[in-house]
Structure formats: C-alpha cells, structure tokens
Amino acid sequence: MQCLEFESRLQSVLDARQAPQADAALGGHAAECAECRQLLAAMTAVAEYAAAMPAVCPAGLTRQVLQQMQPRRRVLPLRWAAGLAAAAALAGVLPLWSWLSGGHGPTAQTAETHHEVQLAQTVPNRPAPQPPSPKSAIVEPTTAEPWSLVPELSAFSAQNSHELTAGFNGVGDEVREGLAPVTRSTAGALESLWQALSPTEDNRS
Amino acid sequence: MTSAGGDRRRRSAALAAMLCGLLSAVPVLAADDSLARLVPDTAGLCVEAHDLAGTLVRLRDGKLAKRVGQQPAIRTGLAPGLTKLSAARVLLEAQLGVSDADASVLLGGDVLVAVWPETSAAAEAAGLLILRCPDEKLLKRVADTIVKRQRDADRLAPSVMLKFDDRSIEAHAIKTNRAAGRAFLTTVGRLAVVTNDRQILTHVVAAVVDAPHDRVLDDLPAYQAAGQRLNPDAPLRVFLNPRRWDEQMHARKRPSTGRKALVHDAIDGLWQATDYVSASLEAADSLKLEVFCACQQSRLSGPLGTIFSGLTGHSQLAARLPSKCLAAAAGRLDLGRMLTALLDSQSLGKYELEPPVLFPQAAFMALAGSLGPEFGLFILPPADTDTPDQPPLSWLCGLETQPIERGRDGPSTASWLVPWLRETVRVSSSAAKVRGQQPALQSRVVKQDGIELTGISGWPRLPAGETLFLAEQQRMLWLGNSAALTSQAAKGPVSTGNRRYEALRHPRLNEPSDLLLLDLAEIRRAADKGAATNSRSFLNSGKLAKLLPLADLADGLLLQVQCDAACTAIALHIACD
Numbered sequence: 191m192q193c194l195e196f197e198s199r200l201q202s203v204l205d206a207r208q209a210p211q212a213d214a215a216l217g218g219h220a221a222e223c224a225e226c227r228q229l230l231a232a233m234t235a236v237a238e239y240a241a242a243m244p245a246v247c248p249a250g251l252t253r254q255v256l257q258q259m260q261p262r263r264r265v266l267p268l269r270w271a272a273g274l275a276a277a278a279a280l281a282g283v284l285p286l287w288s289w290l291s292g293g294h295g296p297t298a299q300t301a302e303t304h305h306e307v308q309l310a311q312t313v314p315n316r317p318a319p320q321p322p323s324p325k326s327a328i329v330e331p332t333t334a335e336p337w338s339l340v341p342e343l344s345a346f347s348a349q350n351s352h353e354l355t356a357g358f359n360g361v362g363d364e365v366r367e368g369l370a371p372v373t374r375s376t377a378g379a380l381e382s383l384w385q386a387l388s389p390t391e392d393n394r395s
Numbered sequence: 396m397t398s399a400g401g402d403r404r405r406r407s408a409a410l411a412a413m414l415c416g417l418l419s420a421v422p423v424l425a426a427d428d429s430l431a432r433l434v435p436d437t438a439g440l441c442v443e444a445h446d447l448a449g450t451l452v453r454l455r456d457g458k459l460a461k462r463v464g465q466q467p468a469i470r471t472g473l474a475p476g477l478t479k480l481s482a483a484r485v486l487l488e489a490q491l492g493v494s495d496a497d498a499s500v501l502l503g504g505d506v507l508v509a510v511w512p513e514t515s516a517a518a519e520a521a522g523l524l525i526l527r528c529p530d531e532k533l534l535k536r537v538a539d540t541i542v543k544r545q546r547d548a549d550r551l552a553p554s555v556m557l558k559f560d561d562r563s564i565e566a567h568a569i570k571t572n573r574a575a576g577r578a579f580l581t582t583v584g585r586l587a588v589v590t591n592d593r594q595i596l597t598h599v600v601a602a603v604v605d606a607p608h609d610r611v612l613d614d615l616p617a618y619q620a621a622g623q624r625l626n627p628d629a630p631l632r633v634f635l636n637p638r639r640w641d642e643q644m645h646a647r648k649r650p651s652t653g654r655k656a657l658v659h660d661a662i663d664g665l666w667q668a669t670d671y672v673s674a675s676l677e678a679a680d681s682l683k684l685e686v687f688c689a690c691q692q693s694r695l696s697g698p699l700g701t702i703f704s705g706l707t708g709h710s711q712l713a714a715r716l717p718s719k720c721l722a723a724a725a726g727r728l729d730l731g732r733m734l735t736a737l738l739d740s741q742s743l744g745k746y747e748l749e750p751p752v753l754f755p756q757a758a759f760m761a762l763a764g765s766l767g768p769e770f771g772l773f774i775l776p777p778a779d780t781d782t783p784d785q786p787p788l789s790w791l792c793g794l795e796t797q798p799i800e801r802g803r804d805g806p807s808t809a810s811w812l813v814p815w816l817r818e819t820v821r822v823s824s825s826a827a828k829v830r831g832q833q834p835a836l837q838s839r840v841v842k843q844d845g846i847e848l849t850g851i852s853g854w855p856r857l858p859a860g861e862t863l864f865l866a867e868q869q870r871m872l873w874l875g876n877s878a879a880l881t882s883q884a885a886k887g888p889v890s891t892g893n894r895r896y897e898a899l900r901h902p903r904l905n906e907p908s909d910l911l912l913l914d915l916a917e918i919r920r921a922a923d924k925g926a927a928t929n930s931r932s933f934l935n936s937g938k939l940a941k942l943l944p945l946a947d948l949a950d951g952l953l954l955q956v957q958c959d960a961a962c963t964a965i966a967l968h969i970a971c972d
Contacts (some may be wrong), residue, residue, distance in 0.1 A: 197482075204478065225489050232485040350703060355555060364655055368662035371512060371643035372635070379510045379522025382591040385571045386492070386578030 629675035706731030712771030726909025767795025
C-alpha cells in the first residue's frame with residue numbers, strides 16, 4: 191500500500207465511524223512507514239476523542255420540533271428570493287399586505303364578479319347577475335391575493351411571475367463572469383504559493 | 396586609575412561597536428510596521444491578517460461560535476470540513492513538524508498575501524506571502540523543513556542569491572506545476588517571504604534590508620485612504636486596487652445585446668469609477684464586516700449613474716426606528732428612476748432587454764413611477780396583554796409618495812392609491828349586494844389623535860377582525876394595523892433611541908442610506924410568548940417563524956448601507972448579548 195492509498199483508506203474508515211487501529215490494511219502499512227504510523231496514531235486519538243464527546247441537547251429543540259410540525263412552505267433559492275423581493279418592492283403596497291397578514295380572510299369578490307358588476311352597471315341591456323345558488327354560495331376560505339381584485343394586476347401576476355424571477359436568475363452568474371479576471375488570477379497565485387509550501391502528493395511514495 | 400579608565404572606555408567602545416554591528420544586521424522593518432511597506436505598489440489585491448491564531452481562538456471560544464455550534468444542521472454541515480481540518484493539522488505536524496503550539500506562534504504575528512493580475516492567459520499570476528513570526532528560530536526551522544521536504548520530493552531548483560551592497564541573502568527555488576514555473580522561499584530575520592515572481596522577491600527583500608527599491612503599497616494614496624476608513628482593530632483587512640486589473644477587465648468580450656450586455660457594462664462602469672475596494676472582518680463574540688467601495692458617482696454615466704443616484708443619500712426613515720421593534724427595513728430605493736433609466740437606454744437601442752427586465756406593465760410602472768425613494772417597514776412586538784380582538788403583532792409601513800426627480804412629474808401615489816382603495820371597497824360592496832351577500836370589504840374614516848385615517852377591513856388574507864389603516868402625511872403614506880401607531884407615525888417621528896440599533900450600529904456610518912435590523916432576541920421572546928398565550932399569534936402563523944432558526948444563532952443583526960457621492964459603505968454586525 192502506498193501512502194496516498196493509506197490516507198484515502200484512513201479517511202474512508204473514519205467516515206464509516208470505524209476504529210482505524212482495527213483495520214488490518216492500515217496497520218500493515220503503518221508498521222512499515224513511520225509518517226503514516228504517526229498519522230494513524232493521531233487520527234485514532236481524534237476518533238476516540240470524538241466518540242467520547244457527550245451528546246448535547248441543542249437550545250430551543252422543543253421549539254424547533256414544533257416548528258417542523260407547522261405546514262412547510264416552499265423555500266426559494268437566494269437568487270430567486272432576490273428576484274421576488276425586487277418584484278415585491280416594485281409592486282409596493284400590495285404584496286406587503288399579503289406578507290404581513292397571516293389568517294384567511296372572509297370571502298373575497300373574485301375578479302370575474304367585479305368585472306360582471308361593472309358590465310351590468312355600464313351596459314343597460316345586460317341582465318344583472320343572478321344571486322348565486324345555495325351550492326355556489328358556500329363561503330370558502332379564500333387564498334386570493336389582494337391584487338386578484340384588479341384584473342390587470344391579477345393577469346400580470348399569473349402570467350409573469352415565473353418570467354419575473356427568471357429575469358434575475360442569471361445575474362449572479364454574469365457578475366461572477368464579469369469579475370473572472372480577479373478570481374482567476376487570485377486562485378492561480380494561491381495555488382503556486384501552496385505548491386511552494388507543500389510537496390505535491392503525486393511526488394510522494 | 397587611568398589605565399583602568401582606559402580599559403573601561405575601550406570595552407565600552409567595543410561593546411558599542413558590537414551593538415551597532417548587531418543592529419545593522421537586524422532587518423530595518425520594525426515589529427509593528429505594516430508589511431505593506433514591503434509590497435510593490437503594483438499589487439492588485441492585498442490581504443493582511445494580524446494575530447490570526449489569536450483571532451481563531453477568540454472566535455472558537457466566543458459566544459457566536461458556541462451558539463452556531465449548537466445548531467444540529469450546522470454541526471452536520473460542518474462535520475466533513477472539520478474532519479478534513481483535523482487531518483490537515485495532523486499532516487502538517489507529520490510533514491513539517493509544526494505542532495498546534497507552533498502553529499499558534501507562527502500565525503501569532505502578521506500575515507500578508509498579495510496577488511498580481513496574470514499578464515496573459517498562459518502566464519502565471521504572481522503571488523506573494525509574507526509571514527512575520529515572533530519566534531525567529533521556529534520560522535527558520537519550519538522553512539528548513541519545507542526545503543528538505545521539497546528536496547526529497549525532487550522539487551528543489553538551484554537557489555538564488557540576492558546581493559545588496561555588502562549583504563547576500565539566499566532564496567530557495569521550488570519547481571511549481573507549471574512548465575519552468577518557480578516559487579521562491581527565503582527567511583530574513585523574523586520574516587518569511589514566499590513568491591512565484593523573481594522581481595517581486597528582489598523588491599521585497601530589498602525593502603526588508605532597506606536597499607533601494609521601487610514604490611511600495613504603503614505609499615499608495617488609495618491604500619492609505621482605504622486604511623483610514625477601516626476599523627483599526629480588525630484582524631483581517633483586504634485591499635483591492637481596480638487600476639491594476641483594468642487591462643484584464645477591458646479584455647473581456649462584451650455580449651452584443653440583452654441583459655448580459657447590461658450587466659457587463661454595469662460592471663465596467665462601476666470598475667472604472669472605483670478608486671479602491673477595502674474590507675475588514677472582526678470575529679469573536681460578534682461578527683463585524685465592513686466593506687468600502689470608493690466609487691466616484693460623477694464618473695458614472697448613463698443608466699448606471701441614474702440608478703446609483705437613486706440609492707444615494709441619508710434615509711429619513713432609517714433615522715426613525717421605533718424604540719422597540721422585532722424587525723425593521725428602511726432606506727432609499729428609487730424604483731421609478733431605475734425603471735426610467737432602463738427604459739431610456741432601451742429607447743436609445745443600447746440594449747434589447749427581455750420584458751421581465753423592463754416590467755412594462757402599466758400598473759406597476761404607474762405605482763413605481765409615482766413613488767419616492769424613501770421606504771420603511773417596522774414590525775413591533777406583540778402587546779403585553781394579547782386579546783383576541785387585538786392584532787398580536789403591530790406593523791407599520793411608510794412610503795414616500797412623491798418622486799424627487801425634477802422633470803418626472805408623476806402623480807403622488809397617495810393622491811390615487813387611497814381613492815382607488817375606497818373605490819375598490821365600494822365596487823366590492825355593490826357586487827356583494829347584487830349577490831345577496833354581506834359586503835366582504837368595509838371601509839371607514841376614523842380620527843385618531845387629530846389625524847384622519849382610512850380603515851379598511853375584510854381585505855383578502857387580512858386576519859379577521861384586523862383593520863388596515865392608511866394615513867397621508869405630506870410626502871409620506873403610512874400604513875399599519877394599529878390606528879394609534881399609524882396616526883403617531885403620520886404626526887411625526889415614530890420614535891428614537893432603539894437600543895439594539897445603538898448597540899450594533901457602525902461607529903462611522905451615521906447617515907445610512909438603507910438598513911435592515913433584526914432584534915433576534917426579541918423575536919425569540921415574542922415567539923415563546925406567542926406559543927404560550929395565543930395560538931393565533933402572528934409568529935406562530937409561519938411568517939416571522941421563518942426567522943426563528945436565525946434567531947437561535949445570535950441576538951441581533953444589523954446591515955447598514957451608506958451611499959454618498961464618493962464612497963459606498965456596507966457594514967454587517969451580528970452579535971450575541
């Protein structure tokens with residue numbers, strides 16, 4: 191076994207929560223190589239120390255468990271959230287309302303009803319809308335957004351919400367691309383310095 | 396007597412001569428001098444750290460790290476990294492004989508890393524590492540071990556002798572992975588120098604022994620100006636000189652049209668207008684990050700200049716934080732002006748932007764265009780006695796309703812928004828009557844403390860029994876779920892003396908353009924109180940509950956942005972009590 195294989199196997203054994211000193215292959219190589227023997231001894235000590243650490247009950251565990259029992263909401267990636275935040279800020283007052291209000295309000299008038307009433311008021315020969323049948327009059331909790339009261343805003347929200355967030359999606363990548371000369375040079379220079387301080391592994395046994 | 400006195404004088408003279416000789420052999424750089432005095436002023440990026448070992452210990456033992464370490468998710472996420480770190484420490488000890496105690500001494504002084512831009516795609520970017528260690532012997536031992544290891548690995552090239560008048564200093568040359576690539580390592584007194592550029596090596600060593608050399612970073616006006624802005628006690632500092640990267644930035648290919656072209660031009664414009672970027676980080680019981688971008692707004696042209704000017708200035712609402720609030724976001728964001736700038740550039744044919752970038756819909760344009768830049772949202776803790784008729788949490792929102800830019804004479808938002816809401820209520824009520832139902836929306840005008848408020852209830856998703864109050868005040872429109880708070884805000888300053896803000900605010904950013912404040916300790920308290928007393932609590936309804944995982948990590952968070960004509964400053968402070 192070579193030193194690199196030894197390190198790789200040691201990592202696997204530690205990842206599997208097994209005792210490194212009990213591994214025959216590791217022990218065999220360690221018997222021949224002083225450096226790896228030292229490494230094995232050190233990592234064995236680290237593993238034993240970690241195993242002996244007491245389990246700690248984190249602060250606020252009860253609240254976290256209760257919180258997990260709440261209906262889960264969709265978590266947006268950061269850049270999506272940024273896009274949504276911009277859209278929300280653009281819309282100003284109305285989305286703020288939605289975010290702040292928590293409970294389900296009483297039945298809202300739908301956009302269609304609103305439009306129907308407007309038509310009835312403006313077109314003389316059009317029959318007025320009939321009262322709803324008992325079945326349709328069942329009051330259902332609505333999750334309508336405030337802007338659903340305004341057809342134009344509702345249509346915009348429905349059609350463009352995906353495109354709106356997609357519009358911001360690539361900005362982070364484009365900024366990173368724009369600053370590539372700085373990041374590329376920095377990574378290259380640091381790599382050279384590291385090579386000077388540490389013998390590369392491909393030259394080891 | 397004379398003879399004895401003569402001997403004493405001769406001995407004193409000899410001692411003085413020895414001392415002079417010793418002093419002349421010591422590097423001229425004093426222990427407290429900035430390492431930037433050694434670095435050529437052509438560096439594009441420079442990172443300086445002071446007492447890195449002590450900083451890491453303070454961070455490890457600090458309240459913040461302990462709180463973060465208690466989070467199972469974070470512990471799980473960090474576990475693989477910590478294992479690798481342990482393995483790296485073990486390897487470091489095995490390969491270089493550097494124990495933890497040695498590492499603490501090695502990193503207990505000053506460390507500087509500088510980077511130069513790569514001159515071509517094939518050329519290697521130059522880098523420099525300078526380490527100032529209090530223990531000269533330890534530094535020499537570690538350097539010798541590195542050289543021995545490199546020799547064993549057959550990576551050592553013939554060393555380089557640097558000659559300065561009567562002094563010669565040897566630098567070990569180490570082969571890098573690039574063809575014919577070389578890195579150099581040398582120690583001079585308490586300093587270790589590592590670089591992959593021969594000229595930089597010569598310059599640095601010349602500066603160390605006070606031999607003639609070119610200008611150094613410490614003499615650069617931009618570096619000096621950046622240093623004056625930064626926290627002098629910060630253990631980690633970063634300086635970026637955009638001028639050194641101009642050639643590489645210009646060489647980038649510009650997309651022809653669309654959003655990519657817009658972003659490309661924005662980065663180019665900002666880069667050209669920026670004299671320097673500097674940052675510092677301090678981490679112990681709390682975490683303090685500050686970033687200064689010396690961007691001259693007078694040099695920004697086109698839509699970028701317009702957009703930037705919309706962000707500039709002192710926010711009035713940021714200075715009117717309620718004395719107690721769970722969360723506050725306030726500042727300046729002139730969306731109308733930004734959209735106008737984008738539309739102008741579009742009409743000139745400079746970019747062909749896709750519709751989502753332009754937001755062409757009339758309603759949004761009208762709303763954004765008729766708003767001013769000031770905005771503020773404050774969420775206040777629940778009242779002590781929470782009754783079913785009382786909203787569990789109060790909130791207040793202020794919007795500037797008059798555009799500030801001359802020539803953009805759109806109507807004030809308040810002049811149409813409140814009438815529009817009243818009309819919506821009226822039409823909704825008519826529709827409900829036609830359908831034989833009770834009106835869902837109701838509005839009424841109430842007077843509170845002499846201020847006329849429009850109250851609307853029954854709005855979709857507004858909790859039952861909760862009323863939205865609106866008040867107009869000159870250039871501001873105030874909205875809130877408490878009549879008293881809304882009228883108080885409309886009458887004058889909300890209140891001042893927020894203790895959390897005072898504890899967290901940056902000492903030199905006195906006129907923030909934007910801020911975000913989270914009183915995480917209060918959020919925790921409110922959550923616990925809500926859980927115990929009122930199941931209808933706002934916090935339990937899943938809104939602010941999103942902040943609870945964050946609230947467990949610290950007690951307060953403040954993000955400040957201060958944007959003026961010469962510099963944009965960003966400060967983040969996360970603290971534990």
